[in-house]
Amino acid sequence: MVTGGVDRSGRERVVPALLWLIERLARRHEAHVFALHYYPEPCTYPLLGATVHDVGRVDGPPGLRRLRLRARLAAALETAGPFDVLHAYSGMPAGVVGTQVARRAGVPIVVTFDSGEFVALDDIDYGLQRRWIDRRAIARTMRDATRVTVGTQFMAELAARHGRPPDVVPIGVDPNAFPPARRPPGPPWRLLRVGSLNRVKDYPMLLHAMARIVREIPEVHLDVVGEDTLDGGVQSLTRTLDLESHVTFHGVQPTDRLATFYAAAHVHVTSSRHEAAGVVVLEAACSGLPTVGTRVGYVADWSADRAVAVAVGDSATLADAVVQLIRDPARREHIASAARAWALGHDAEWTATRFEAIYRELAGA
Numbered sequence: 001m002v003t004g005g006v007d008r009s010g011r012e013r014v015v016p017a018l019l020w021l022i023e024r025l026a027r028r029h030e031a032h033v034f035a036l037h038y039y040p041e042p043c044t045y046p047l048l049g050a051t052v053h054d055v056g057r058v059d060g061p062p063g064l065r066r067l068r069l070r071a072r073l074a075a076a077l078e079t080a081g082p083f084d085v086l087h088a089y090s091g092m093p094a095g096v097v098g099t100q101v102a103r104r105a106g107v108p109i110v111v112t113f114d115s116g117e118f119v120a121l122d123d124i125d126y127g128l129q130r131r132w133i134d135r136r137a138i139a140r141t142m143r144d145a146t147r148v149t150v151g152t153q154f155m156a157e158l159a160a161r162h163g164r165p166p167d168v169v170p171i172g173v174d175p176n177a178f179p180p181a182r183r184p185p186g187p188p189w190r191l192l193r194v195g196s197l198n199r200v201k202d203y204p205m206l207l208h209a210m211a212r213i214v215r216e217i218p219e220v221h222l223d224v225v226g227e228d229t230l231d232g233g234v235q236s237l238t239r240t241l242d243l244e245s246h247v248t249f250h251g252v253q254p255t256d257r258l259a260t261f262y263a264a265a266h267v268h269v270t271s272s273r274h275e276a277a278g279v280v281v282l283e284a285a286c287s288g289l290p291t292v293g294t295r296v297g298y299v300a301d302w303s304a305d306r307a308v309a310v311a312v313g314d315s316a317t318l319a320d321a322v323v324q325l326i327r328d329p330a331r332r333e334h335i336a337s338a339a340r341a342w343a344l345g346h347d348a349e350w351t352a353t354r355f356e357a358i359y360r361e362l363a364g365a
Contacts, residue, residue: 001033001034001036001089001094001097001098002018002034002035002036003036003038003094004035004036004037005035006019006047006052007038008047008052010047010048011254011255012254013038014255016177016255017171017172017279017282017348018089018171019048020172020173020174021171021348022049022050023048024348024351025352025356026048026049031050032052032080033047033050033051033052034053034055034073034077035052035054036055036069036073036094036097037093039054040056040057041056042054042055042056042072042076051080053076053080055069055076056072058072062133063133066096066097066137069097070100073101074105084107084359084363085107085108085110085362085363086098086101086110087109087111088109088110088111088112088145089112090114091111091113091115091117091137091138091141092115092117092128092134095112095113095117095138095145096141098111099140099141099144099145102144102146108146108147108362108365109145109146109147110148110149110355110358110359110362111141111147111148111149112149112150112151112169112171113148113149113150113276114150114151114171114276115128116128116274116276117276118138118155118158118159118162119274121273121274124199124273126274138162142159142162142163142164143163143164146362147167147358147362148164148166148167149168149358150167150168150169150277151168151169151277151297152168152170152277152298152300152301154276154297155168155276155297167358169354169355169358170298170346170351171351172282172343172346172347172348173279173282173286175343175347177255177259177283177286178258178262178283178284179259180288180340181259181262181263181287181288183263183264183265183266186219186266186326187217187219188219188221189217189220189221189267189326190221190223190264191213191220191223191265191266191267191268191269191322192222192223192261192262192264192268192284192289193206193269193270193271194225194258194268194284195226195270195272195280196226196228197224197226197227197228197229197230197233197234198229199230200272201226201271201272201273202271202273203234203237203271205271205313205314205315205318206222206269206271206318207234207237207238207241207243207247208315208319209269209271209318209319209322210222210243210246211241211242211243212316212319212320213322213323217323217326221247222246222248222269223247223248223250223261223264223265224247224248224249225250225252225258226251226252227252228251234249235249258283262287262289265284265289266326266332267291267292267322267325267326268280268281268289268290268291268292268293269293269322270291270292270293270299271294272293272294272296272297273294273296273312273313274296275297275298275299277298278293278296281297281298281302282346284339285336285342285343286340286343286347287340288337290308290325290336290339291308291335291339292307292308292310292321292322293310293318294310294311294312294313295310302339302342305334305335305338306335306338306339306342307335307339308325
């Protein structure tokens with residue numbers, strides 16, 4: 001059960017890591033995917049060997065919306081079932097609605113928390129710990145889930161503070177999609193940021209860091225790949241900081257185009273205020289690209305051997321860390337090699353196998 005990310009095209013508006021997991025599970029099992037907030041009207045279609053059931057968008061006040069969504073999901077599960085095990089990806093809405101349906105049906109359910117379920121960033125209206133109704137829903141989901149998983153140790157520590165230590169199961173990527181690349185030596189130096197232009201990704205922090213980097217190393221350029229949800233605000237700040245000649249915005253790119261961006265870069269940079277994991281760090285690692293970023297998600301887990309971590313919001317330290325890594329090719333190579341080894345050892349096939357073991361345990365019980 002997912003919010004979305006499983007568009008019938010298999011290419012546009014998708015979550016690649018989810019698709020890789022679904023594809024591998026469908027090779028060995030009868031797999032059904034229930035999308036809870038994507039297409040306007042209910043529909044069913046095949047995708048990567050699985051069957052996708054979109055229950056249709058449900059809008060309205062949170063409480064009423066969840067009731068209606070629960071009814072639609074229950075009906076869809078009854079029609080397509082019976083099932084041995086259910087798996088909700090993300091706490092809201094899949095986990096909240098899915099645990100209620102699973103409990104009534106007597107089916108075990110795994111809930112993977114992979115977003116902002118355990119944080120509250122009030123100044124940017126982010127996180128499911130900001131409102132009492134969401135806090136209560138997440139707490140109930142934690143209690144009712146048969147098994148709880150997260151993708152990183154960073155997220156596991158947040159979950160444990162809310163009363164339940166989870167299993168850590170990284171959602172791996174397909175290494176074949178991001179082959180290792182031979183990068184031309186700099187200068188010029190290319191930095192890469194892959195991620196939607198939204199407030200939690202903290203692009204102002206990144207751009208202020210970039211201004212400092214340019215003062216130290218003028219022959220540097222930042223490529224930004226991601227959907228703009230801020231109506232040009234990030235581009236406006238780029239002009240204000242006089243960085244137009246040093247930053248290029250490429251918009252949304254399909255997964256099969258991302259490999260060229262990773263291959264052309266020397267350093268991958270992240271600036272998020274929160275990441276439950278950060279799949280782009282795995283993608284960069286597979287291509288042999290080292291990451292410098294804020295201490296969240298994989299970057300927090302990997303510091304300091306597989307990534308360089310700095311404090312959230314600290315643009316000066318981020319800039320200094322990038323400059324130091326550019327000037328130290330041996331360290332760049334060491335970090336990139338260690339990160340790639342980890343990503344290959346925890347790829348999409350590893351993830352599917354790990355979840356299969358959990359499914360078997362729950363179905364057998």
